[in-house]
Amino acid sequence: MANTLFYIIVSIILFDFFFDRFLDYLNLKRWSVSLPAELEGIYSDEKYRESMNYFRAKQKFSLVMGSFSLILLLFVLFINGFALLDEFVRSVSDSLIIRTLLFFGVIGLIADLLSTPFSLYNTFVIEGRYGFNKTTVSTFIFDKLKSWFLAILIGGTLLGVVVAFYEYTGKWFWLVAWGVISMFTLFMVMFYSNIIVPLFNKQKPLEEGTLRMGINEFAVRTGFKVKDIFIIDGSKRSSKANAYFTGLGPRKRIVLYDTLINDHPVDELVAVLAHEIGHYKRKHNLTGSMLSLAQTGLLLYILSVFINNPLLSQALGASNGSFYMGLLAFGLLFSPVNLVLSLFTNYISRRNEYAADRFAGENYNPDSLISALKRLSVNNLSNLMPHPLFVFFHYSHPPLLSRIKSLKNI
């Protein structure tokens, strides 16, 4: 039985890998040598070729990295590597909390160290070659250290708390864990900009000037306070531009990248801002948070049904069942369910993007948003012709051409 489960896990991992390659292949086939008619007036011939080369470099990179991870994971599974790690953590401590933290800590550390060369290559070679990279070596190193610190502090604490509940509340642990994780998630949604972002970036309120004046009129008219608009130094890492809406209620804010402000005229910036205000007006952050809380609850409940079954641990080669081995096997088995859940969240997210676009088009100007989106896509060398199936599975934002079409209908 444990053996069957082992091969189910292996099949899921292989399926994930080959399914991604299949979607990549569909995406690659969409590129034609000469500029497609739909992209005339958006990409010049030269920019189109550059975006194609960038796309290919990224895809090749993900193939190499994906193959490396696949081979490594299968190797670890076939030599019962996780069971060996289980034996090691058992020899270190009798406490389930310490064992669990050590178990995932070791896996996380090894995975991170092995992925670092890939991340270096992506940042300094690929992104560098296309002129996007602005990250210095010291920023890269400090980012790494800070994300380790956060992973240990936040990940370690939450995992420790979940294990403690598992030990002391038995079958109700999922409910208590859900409560704690929900409160923590809401806290992070509220304070993300004040606690996490400052570790990595500088944010400053929008300064007096023509931009603020341009934005002010629109913001006031739609009931958004200008003091909740911030500029972030995205240029510290990349020349790519972006903007986002974050937080809830009184802690909401719109964040514009400095790179966006440098590249776009005022009317386009107001249009982007109008899109972000659209997310706020349509309560997308609130519904998004509720949805992710519901998903977490569902996941924890399913986990609680299976976690005490020693088969999970035995499938990974252990002789005894344990919480952390069960959790790991569950995580591997759960990936097809995750794929389905992500289809749903991506669909909702794309629908929200259309709604925010519509808000901006109706309350400001559809043409300014269209030209802003075009400029953003060209500057970021985006793939403007993704395969519909790839979009269906992986895109949280609709592709540019669909957004333009929907904006033109306003």
Ligand SMILES: [Zn+2]
């Ligand atoms: Zn949006």
